[in-house]
Amino acid sequence: MWVVGIDEAGYGPNLGPLVQAAVGLHLPDGDSAGWDSLRLTVRRTQDDTDDRLLIDDSKKVYTRYGFTALERGVHAGLGRPFNRVADLLAELLLEALVADLHQEAWFDGSESLPIESWERAEAALPSTAIRVSLVPSRRFNAITDRFDSKGAVLAKGVIDLMPEACRGAAAGESVLFLCDKQGGRNFYAAMLHEAFPDGWVVVERESAAESRYRIEGLDRPVAVVFRPRADGDSVTVALASMVCKYLREVCMKQFNRFWAKHVPGIAPTAGYPGDSRRFYELIRPAMAKLGLTEDQVWRKR
DSSP: OEEEEEEEEOSSOSSSOEEEEEEEEEOOTTOSSOTTTTTTTEEOTTSOOOSSEEOSOHHHHHHHHHHHHHHHHHHHHHSSOOSBHHHHHHHHBOGGGHHHHHTOTTOOTTOBSOSSOOOOOSOOOTTOEEEEEEEOHHHHHHHHHHHTOTHHHHHHHHHHHHHHHHTTSOTTOOEEEEEEOSTTOOOOHHHHHHHOTTSEEEEEEESSSOEEEEEESSSSOEEEEEETTGGGTOHHHHHHHHHHHHHHHHHHHHHHHHHHHHSTTOOOOOOOTTHHHHHHHHHHHHHHHHTOOHHHHOOOO
């Protein structure tokens, strides 16, 4: 079956983009997690260090092994090298979002990849398909204002990613979506109706532990499961988590580098509440000189 993991990074910050990713893999029936099927190719953070790819919840990978391990795992998952940030995002990013990113003052598509040096992994994941929604501050604020809800940004990302992710499946192949809970909510039927307007959504379970659905009336069986902290449940969700964290980190490196040129000596930020206010107050005079408005830089919620 075609198993698609969906996760996000950057929902809480006031600065920098929100990144959501859908990662699809062909996995045997009965092993939607994929850890058993891919045990000769993939290891997790608790496993002994060897030549297998390190794929796990991005927080575990980043905290224990740093940015290099994150970058190495993501590029191995992509299956081929990319030489520039723009080339990577041209491959992964939803087409409707490309123009928004290139309008960002801090974005540098010409930056070379990989950002840190590492030996290329011999192992690679088979037939991986990755699609990404990357929402900068200006678009984040526009969606939030339109729906009067920050959660609408997360929901739109999932709605846009799901149909795209189905395209990696073979004709008639069943599709299983494994998703991290979106902002802690338990009810997703309305959102899934928007993602699959040609089908109808059947609710199987909606609870704090798990929300499970199936989509009837399509050309293939489709099931969707939302769980809290799903990052470690499946190879696909774990890799989606790593893709999101990696791209968010790449963007924040560029964001901090851009503002350091205009505000010499400013300490970098990760964009999260608390420190983000310190950073924003320091860059406001430079924003005025550059003609950048609050909506273009600061996420309201």
